[in-house]
Amino acid sequence: MFKALFIHKTEAGYRTELRxxxxxxxxxxxxxxxxxxxxxxxxxxxxxxxxxxxVRSFPMVPGIDFAGTVESSRHARWQVGDRVILNGWGVGETHWGGLAGKARVKGDWLVALPPALSPRQAMAIGTAGYTAMLCVMALEKHGIRPDAGEILVTGASGGVGSVAISLLSKLGYAPVASTGRLTEEAYLKSLGAVSVIDRATLGNAGKPLQKERWAGAIDTAGSHTLANVCASVRYGGAVAACGLAQGMDFPASVAPFILRGITLYGIDSVMAPGAVREAAWSRLAEDLPIDRLEALATEIGLAEAIKAGANILEGRIRGRLVVDVKR
Incomplete structure (x- = not known):
């Protein structure tokens, strides 16, 4: 027997419980x-x-991430005892996920845990950190170098933002943190942010073309925030968009794209090919400072995960939540 979060939907409504x-x-x-x-x-x-x-299939065990040890395998690549990571692939949405003591999945979905990381550290990174790495890799591929200027990171106090700031700082970039929680300024600067701005300056409808400020940006918000970010990226710059915390809409103009030649990269972490995942995890093991990783992670037990789910939507969570499924 093992414990799991269990979601079911009946005529009486939607319910998540520990089972x-x-x-x-x-x-x-x-x-x-x-x-x-x-x-x-x-x-x-x-x-x-x-x-x-x-969730598209019921009942469901949620959890789009997990790190653990192979217990049995019929897959050619994986042997009993291998340490593995899973991110995405519809796990926790259409296939039972990682907020449980055990998971059974397709072996093609798994990535080997880098030797430099423990399972706990891997989940302190999780999909949020893996997504942040994909965003950084997109800016690098675009040719944005550390000396190009400031890189804006929206939703900076959250998981993606916190890891992105840590990565950018370690790589020599100058990340600027945008957050709705200005009380977190000291925390964000401890991760490597060179300055902190109020997200309110980006959250409302703005001019289609604004003062050029950012060499590049990583956006987790979408909606007006993403539109304003694009409008203020410098000529030839790029934005890596990976979230929709403010909304799925994109009320923007073509002006930054055709007058300043900026590029908008869509970052998908769910269905990214295996080679891309392996490259991202290899970079995370090498480039993410472990001391900063510990600073941005808070550990909870499986029984606390239900309340944590509500808290993360309400913006009450700083950094990353690691779930010890054994307690």
Missing amino acids: DLDDADLPEGDVTVRVDYSTINYKDGLAITGKAPV
């Missing part, structure tokens, strides 16, 4: 993993609370 399950309850898959740690991302909060239709 005991056993191996026979697990879904189809060719690898069974003993989960050591999982995490709570924004999407997990949506799934746990039912605030958005993230």
Whole structure:
């Protein structure tokens, strides 16, 4: 037996609870993993609370991430005892996920845990940090070098933003943190932010073309925030967009694209090919300062994850939440 968060939907409504399950309850898959740690991302909060239709199949065990050890395998790549990570692939949405003591998945979805990282550290990074790395890699691929100027990071106090600031700072960039929680200024500067701005300056409708300020940007908000970010990126710059915390809409103008030649990169972490995932995790193991990783991570037990799901949607969570599924 093992414990799991369990979501079910009936005529009485949507409910998430802690439940005991056993191996026979697990879904189809060719690898069974003993989960050591999982995490709570924004999407997990949506799934746990039912605030958005993230879960597409019921009943469901949420959790889009996990790190653990292979317990049994019919997949050619994985052997008993291998340490692995999973991010995305619809896990926690259409296939049972990682907020449980065990998971059974397709072996093709797994990535080897880098030797330099422990399972707990991997989940302190999680999909949020893996997404942040994909964003940084997109800016690098665009040719934006550390000496190009300031890089704006929106939603800076959250998981993606916190890891992005840490990565950018370690790589020599000058990240500027945009947040709705200015009380977190000391925390954000401890991660490497050179300055902190109020997200309110970006959150409302703005001019289609604004003063050029940012060499590049990483955006987790979407909506008016993303439109204003694009409008203030310098000539030839780029924005990596990976979130929709403010909204799915994009009320923007073509002006920054055709008059300043900026580029908007869409960052997908869910279905990214295996080679891209492996490259991102290799970079994270090398480039993310472990001391800063510890500073941005808070550990909770599985029983606390339901409340944490609501808190992350309400913007009450700083950095990353690591879930010890054994307690």
